[in-house]
Every structure is written in structure tokens, then in C-alpha cells.
Amino acid sequence: MISCGEPSGDLYGAALATEILQLEPSAEIIGFGGDRLHDAGARLVGHFSGLSVTGILEVARLLPRTYETYRRLVAEAETTPPDVFVAIDFPDFNFALARAMRKRGIPVVYYISPQLWAWRRGRMKTMKRLADRVLVIFPFEEKIYRDAGVPVQWVGHPLLDLARKPESRRGFLTRHGLDGDRPVVALLPGSRRNELRAILPDLARAAALIRARLPAVQFIVARAPHLADDLFSPLETLRSGGAAVTVVEGLADDVLASADVALVASGTVTVQAALHECPMVVVYRLSQLTYGLGKPFVHVDTYAMVNLVAGARIVPELIQDAFTPDAVAKEALTVLTDPDHASRLRAQLRDVKSRLGEPGASRRAAIAVLDVARAASRQSLG
Numbered sequence: 001m002i003s004c005g006e007p008s009g010d011l012y013g014a015a016l017a018t019e020i021l022q023l024e025p026s027a028e029i030i031g032f033g034g035d036r037l038h039d040a041g042a043r044l045v046g047h048f049s050g051l052s053v054t055g056i057l058e059v060a061r062l063l064p065r066t067y068e069t070y071r072r073l074v075a076e077a078e079t080t081p082p083d084v085f086v087a088i089d090f091p092d093f094n095f096a097l098a099r100a101m102r103k104r105g106i107p108v109v110y111y112i113s114p115q116l117w118a119w120r121r122g123r124m125k126t127m128k129r130l131a132d133r134v135l136v137i138f139p140f141e142e143k144i145y146r147d148a149g150v151p152v153q154w155v156g157h158p159l160l161d162l163a164r165k166p167e168s169r170r171g172f173l174t175r176h177g178l179d180g181d182r183p184v185v186a187l188l189p190g191s192r193r194n195e196l197r198a199i200l201p202d203l204a205r206a207a208a209l210i211r212a213r214l215p216a217v218q219f220i221v222a223r224a225p226h227l228a229d230d231l232f233s234p235l236e237t238l239r240s241g242g243a244a245v246t247v248v249e250g251l252a253d254d255v256l257a258s259a260d261v262a263l264v265a266s267g268t269v270t271v272q273a274a275l276h277e278c279p280m281v282v283v284y285r286l287s288q289l290t291y292g293l294g295k296p297f298v299h300v301d302t303y304a305m306v307n308l309v310a311g312a313r314i315v316p317e318l319i320q321d322a323f324t325p326d327a328v329a330k331e332a333l334t335v336l337t338d339p340d341h342a343s344r345l346r347a348q349l350r351d352v353k354s355r356l357g358e359p360g361a362s363r364r365a366a367i368a369v370l371d372v373a374r375a376a377s378r379q380s381l382g
Contacts, residue, residue, distance in 0.1 A: 001082040002031035002107075003073065003097055005048045005090035007191040008226055008268040010034035012090050012112055012158050013065050014361070017042050019366035027370075030082065032073055035225070045069075045076050049226050066093060076098045081106055083373035088112045091123070098130045107376045109369050113136040113145070124148045132372055135365050138309060139355060155364040156357030159268070163275045166257035173220075173258055176246045182216045183336055186259035186278070188252065188269050189226035194350050195265055196231040198285045199323075203232040206328035213333055218244040222255040260342070261335040263328060266317070270306040274352045279345040280306075281314050281331040283323045306352055314348040 005238065014036035021041050024200050026109035029042040035127040039042050046069035070093065077085070077100070085101040087094035091114035098108045101163065109132045116123045127134065129149055134152045169358055185207060189200040202337035211217050232247060239245050241292065252269065256262055256276040264270060266284040273280045282304040288333060307313050316331045318324070335342045 001073070001077060001101075002037065002042060002086045003032060003090070003094050004031075004033045004037065005093055007034065007090040007226075009090055009112065010048070011085075011162060013042075013164055014035045015158050015362040016086070016111065016365055016369070020363045020369060023281060023363075024370055030076060030080075031086075032069060032101055049184055057201075061333065070097060070152050073097060077101060077104060079345045083107075083376050084369055086111055086369055091116075093265060095123070095126060095130070097319075099364075102130055106370050107132040109133050109372050111140065111365055111369070112137055122286050124150065124322060127319070130149040134211065135366060135368055137293050137356075138305070138360065139357065140309070140311075142327070153191060153364075153368055155368065156190065156356070156359070156361035158357055158365070159271055159273065159275060160359045161362055166254040166276070168335060172251075172254045173218075176220065178218045178220065178244060178246055180216050181306060183214060184218050184220060184259045185210060185336075186255045186262040186264075187219060187221045188255070188262060188264040189221070189225040190265035190267065191227075193227065193361035194310075199283060201234040202285075202323060202325050203328065204238050205285070206263065206332070207238055207245075207323035208241060208290060209242065209325055209329035210332055211238075213378045214336060217248070217336070221247040221258065222252040223247050223249045225249060235353045238331055253344060262378050266303050266305075266319070270304045270315070271309075271352075271356070274306045274309075274349045275356075277353070279335045279342055279349070281328055281335075282306075282315055282317045283328060284319050285319075285323050286320065295304070305325070306349070307350050309355055312347065314345065314352070327376065332352040360382035 002013050010033050013033050017040040018143055020027050031042050032046040033044060034048055041130060046244050085106050086109045087098050088110040101108055106129050113134050116127060134150050135155050136142055136152060136159045138340050139154055142152055143152040173180045189196050189203055195315050207219050235245050252272060256273050256278045259278055262273050262278050262280040264273060264280050265281055266282050270282055302308060302313050302317060303319055304317050306315055318327050
């Protein structure tokens with residue numbers, strides 16, 4: 001059983017399921033996820049569409065639906081107990097589900113472990129109680145978990161395999177009505193509805209400021225699937241001002257490979273941008289309530305994964321009140337108007353990419369998951 005509650009987890013879960021079925025074609029995979037996990041061969045007990053949000057109030061509104069999904073997964077595990085339960089990130093839901101699996105004697109593997117070292121460190125003790133094995137994707141995580149007594153294995157980052165080889169910049173831009181000789185700013189405002197509502201309006205305002213300084217600039221927006229059209233309405237003001245704005249879906253790798261700078265919501269996309277050596281400005285905003293309640297539990301002074309891997313703030317982070325259109329535009333214009341600065345950034349991002357390990361993370365994770373499952377199966381037979 002695999003459980004992943006958001007698009008990035010669905011991507012990783014699908015790659016994991018694909019590798020499991022290649023290694024063990026007779027395996028049956030069930031779980032909670034999205035279209036990618038289903039298309040990889042899993043039978044979905046629940047779909048996360050509409051359940052992937054951030055923020056205390058936003059999560060609270062979805063509790064009835066979330067609990068119903070939880071109840072169905074537990075019922076499925078009682079009817080047909082899996083040999084292993086694999087939790088992929090999405091900690092609030094997956095910790096509860098892992099407890100239920102552990103209570104029923106089902107071994108637990110946590111893949112793409114949540115950032116317990118960054119916030120709510122008390123949960124590391126919970127992870128130690130729940131997980132038979134934790135599979136981490138960043139090299140610095142392995143020592144943190146090992147020092148806490150958690151059985152851990154660094155498998156590398158699955159994006160090294162999953163990042164699509166992009167089309168040529170000129171070919172991609174031309175195909176989408178843009179000019180390959182003019183500067184390009186990419187907007188990647190997140191994959192959740194509430195993220196777009198909080199982030200895209202100010203990214204659009206920043207884009208207008210960038211265009212006021214550089215009239216030739218063009219904009220391309222990478223749209224995550226399953227998002228309503230009205231969420232992208234802030235772009236209309238930008239278009240009405242005469243800006244060239246193109247929206248594409250499912251082509252984040254091509255967008256990042258073609259952009260001179262990307263304005264991105266903090267998350268997996270920062271690593272994806274690093275793989276394409278694309279300079280970026282990282283932004284994020286939560287509700288004031290969520291941010292105020294959560295800030296005392298945060299134990300890092302940088303948020304973007306690309307900066308955490310680098311061990312230094314190599315790309316700017318504009319979080320909460322620091323995230324303003326003026327600040328975003330200023331950082332982006334520095335990249336667009338200072339070639340030496342842009343070149344240094346690209347070199348630093350190349351270094352980050354080199355630290356992410358070797359390709360084959362999903363295969364290594366699949367081997368680990370099957371090892372746990374087979375050990376549990378032998379134990380039950382014995």
C-alpha cells in the first residue's frame with residue numbers, strides 16, 4: 001500500500017510503483033494518490049484531488065473528506081493486509097495512517113521523509129516508533145536520522161531520473177508563440193489551490209514591474225494539473241497590459257530549461273530548477289494564522305530545498321511579509337541584467353545538482369520496499 005497526498009508525491013509514488021512492478025511483476029499495489037500512481041499500475045482506494053492544501057484553516061475544512069479517505073484505507077488494510085505500507089511525505093495524514101498500519105502488524109517504510117529536522121523535531125521520536133525503514137532523498141538527511149536512532153537509507157533524489165529531457169529552448173518557445181531571442185521569465189506558482197490564491201497575484205504584479213523595466217521580456221507559466229482556470233485570472237491584467245504570457249501544463253522541465261529566471265513557490269520545483277541550472281527567486285506565503293503558529297517550531301533559517309542542499313543561501317527566498325512584487329522584481333531583474341551574476345548562480349546550481357546523488361533513486365527505493373515486504377512475508381509464514 002502506497003499513500004501520497006500531493007502532486008510531487010504522486011510523481012515519486014508512480015516511479016516507485018513502476019520499479020516495484022518491474023522487479024516483482026506479480027506484486028499488487030493499492031493506495032491513496034493521484035492519476036500518475038493509478039497509471040503506474042496501482043489500484044486507488046482514494047484520490048487526493050481537492051485534498052492537497054496548506055494551512056490550518058484550509059486543512060480543517062477538509063477534515064471530513066480526509067477522515068473518510070483514512071477510514072477506507074484502514075478498512076482495505078484490514079480486509080487485505082498489505083505486506084508493507086509506504087508513506088510518501090504528506091506527514092499529518094501519513095503519520096496517522098502509519099500508526100494504524102503499525103497497530104495491525106503491517107511494516108512501515110517512509111519514503112520522501114517529511115522535514116522533521118526543520119520543524120517539529122519531537123516527531124523524530126514518532127518516526128522512530130513507526131518506521132521500519134526511512135528512505136531519504138537528500139544526503140544531509142541520512143546522518144540526522146541515524147543520529148536519532150532511526151533506521152535510514154539515502155537513496156538519492158528521484159528527480160534525477162524523472163526530470164524530462166527538455167526540448168530545445170528555441171523550439172519550445174517558438175512552438176508556444178514566444179521569441180527565442182527575447183528574455184524569458186518563468187512563473188511556477190505551486191500545485192495547490194490555496195498556494196495559487198496566495199502567490200500568483202503578487203507574482204503577476206512582479207511580472208508587470210519586470211516588464212516596465214524590460215519591455216521585451218516574455219512570460220511562461222507552468223500550470224500544475226487539476227487546477228481550475230479561475231485561479232489563473234491574475235494573469236489577465238498582465239496580458240491586458242500587452243505582455244506576452246503563455247500558460248502550459250505538464251511541461252515544467254521545458255519551462256525551466258527555457259527560462260532566464262524563474263519565480264517559483266518554495267517546494268520540489270526548486271530542486272527541479274537546479275537540475276536545469278535555472279536561476280530562481282523563491283517565494284512563499286501562508287495565512288497569517290498558520291505562519292504565526294508554525295514559526296516557533298521552525299529550526300532552520302532557510303526554507304528552499306536548493307539552499308538547504310547547498311548549505312548556503314545561494315538563491316533569494318522571499319517568505320511571507322518579505323514576499324512583495326517590488327522585492328521579487330528586484331531580484332529577477334538582477335539576474336536578467338547582470339550576466340556575471342546569472343553565470344555565478346548557474347555554477348552554484350550545478351554544484352547543488354552534483355550533490356543529489358546518482359540516478360536510480362526509484363529503483364533503490366523499490367528494492368528497499370520489497371526487502372521489507374519479503375521479510376514481513378517470511379516472518380508471517382514462519
